[in-house]
Amino acid sequence: MMSAAKKRSKKPKHQSDPQFNFLERKTKATLGSRQKKRLKKRLLSSKDSVLKPPENHKSEKNLGGNKSLFHPDELLEEIDDFVDSSGKVKGFLSDEEVDKEDPTPMGEDGFEIVEKPSNGNYSEPEDVATNIGVSDLPSAPTYDMTLLNQRIRDSLLILGDFKTRAPPGLTRKACVDSLLNDLCQRYSYSRLMINILYDLFPKEILEVVEANETDRPVTIRTNTLKTRRRDLAQALINRGVNLDPLEPWSKVGLVVYSSQVPLGATPEYLAGHYILQGACSMLPVMALAPKPGERILDMCAAPGGKTTYIAQLMKNTGSIFANDVNAERAKALLGNCHRMGVVNTVVCVEDGRKFHNVMSGFDRVLLDAPCSGTGVIAKDPSVKTHRSDEDIKQCVMLQKQLIIAAIDCCKTGGYIVYSTCSITVNENEGVIDYALRKRKVQLEETNLFGEKGFTSFKGLHFSPKMNRARRFYPHKHNVDGFFVAKLKRLE
Incomplete structure (x- = not known):
């Protein structure tokens, strides 16, 4: 038993x-x-999951009998x-x-019992139906790129000779509106930004937006305080860099096509033999044309590309006051000055609009003003959609205050160079026209290539000498969009 x-x-x-x-x-x-x-x-399910050992677990004997x-x-x-x-x-x-x-009645297994009506008109519970509805919602709208490209080409073809090619009943305004809407969808622009580009380039709008989709060539500037361009070029070629001189307008620039080494970490870079700098950023310094022994103000200097170029043109003589309102950016400016061997520069952190209260009497003043960035869309695609009309107005207000301060910092007979990486008329010709009306200054030749500044634009009329200013465009010059003007203080 x-x-x-x-x-x-x-x-x-x-x-x-x-x-x-x-x-x-x-x-x-x-x-x-x-x-x-x-x-x-x-509890049974919990106990089984806690106490039941895995299949590959050691036996109770190996565990000591526990x-x-x-x-x-x-x-x-x-x-x-x-x-x-x-x-x-x-x-x-x-x-x-x-x-x-x-x-609600419950079954033996703990689930709710839902009785379906005999007539067959059964629908899911409200919360389930809602979840299904959310999951079935369409995502962001998609566009047929082939169709968009064809419509853009057709619209441009019609606008090229509207009188003979336009179908009956189609107005020019409707055709332009359709074109701009298609461009916004195809290239992800806001309507405000595409309107700005179309006003500037009504016949070249497609070339402009296509150029903004392409990166500009990488360029470097030789530091002639430490080396010569041909020696630097040979050293970089030996390291696997494919490059050419930035001819014909620059004697210190090199354009880089490809590189087997990071350009910002070579021994030559760390030794200060060159600096990475966009081709268009060299233009304002060339227009300023600083001379050895002069007293120069770079009003918005960080991160230091233009300041160090001024120093090498002055052969490290005279004095440069490099100012920036942002203390963190000023640190980068100071670091570049040290790396490039610049010894004639004082770094300042002041509000440029009030700098004339701190110091004045400069021989030359460079003002590379903060702007909307409409010329550097290839570098910063967010400009396509994140710039509002209010943003541009605020930039214009700041630029006008800065250029008046720059003129006040300059001595009589001195020169002021104003530049932006924007292509809008309000930020460029509009600001220069304001300076001409508020101070005794005149426009001077910049001795640069590029397109002439506008003397009139959409009902606005500027000084006839505004054509001495220079504009640079991605689709024409293969550089970032840029504007440069040179003023001389008369009294």
Whole structure:
């Protein structure tokens, strides 16, 4: 006959487990039958997942004879997490409370029983239907690029000879509007920005937006304080850099086509033999034409490309006051001056609009003014959509204040060069026209290549000498969009 102990051992493990007996004692008087089933099912699944070792786990013998991976006290603590001091399970309602709270009938497995109507007009519950609706919502609109390109070409063809090519009933305004909408969709421009470009280049609009999709060539400027251009070129060629002189207008520039080494980490770069600088950024310094021994102000100098170019043209003589309102950017300016071996420069952190109160009487002043960046879309595509009309107006206001301060910092007979990386008329010819009206200055030749400045634009009329200013465009000169004007202070 089998002993009583052996009979007891045949009971299901959970019935003889003291933790489950403990829970049963604590909850017997407080739980209804439905809650007991739910809790029992939950604890059994939890106990199996905790106590059942994985298939590849070591045997109990190898574990030292321990029959459980956790101490019983740990399981009691786990049970206490959802059983309060009165023995009632936290978060569980009594049968009466459940029925009052949710009268939906429950099945034996604990799931709700939803009866479908006999007429077949069954719909999912509201929350399920809502989730399905959200997942079925369409994503951002997509466009057929082939169709857009064809419509753009057709619109440009019609506008090229509107009288003979326009279909009956189509107005020029409607054709232009359709073209600009297609360009906005095709190249991801805001309507404001595409309008600015179209006003400037009505016949070249496609070339302009295409040029803005292409990166400009990488250019570097030789530091003649430390080396010669031909020596630098040979050293970089030996390191696997494919380059050419930036001819014919620059004697110190090199254009880089490809490189097997990072240009910002070569021994020549670290030694200050060259600096990475856009071709158009060299133009304002060339227009300024500083002479050795002069006193120069670079009003918005950071990160130092133009300042160090001025220093090498002055052969490290005279004095340069390089100012920037941003202290963090001024640190980069100072670092470049040290690396390039510039010793005639004082770095300042002042508001350029008030610099004339600090110091004046400079022979030449360079003002590379903050702007909207409409000429450097290839470098910063966010300009396409993140520039508002208010942003441009604020830039114009700041530029006017800065150019008046720059003139006041210059001595009589001195020169002021104003430049921006914007192509809008308001930020360029408009600011120069303001300076001509507010101070005794005149426009001078810049001796640069490029397109002439506008003497009139969309009903605005400027000084006839505005054609001495120079404009640079990506689609014509393969440089960033830029504007340079040179003024002479008369009194």
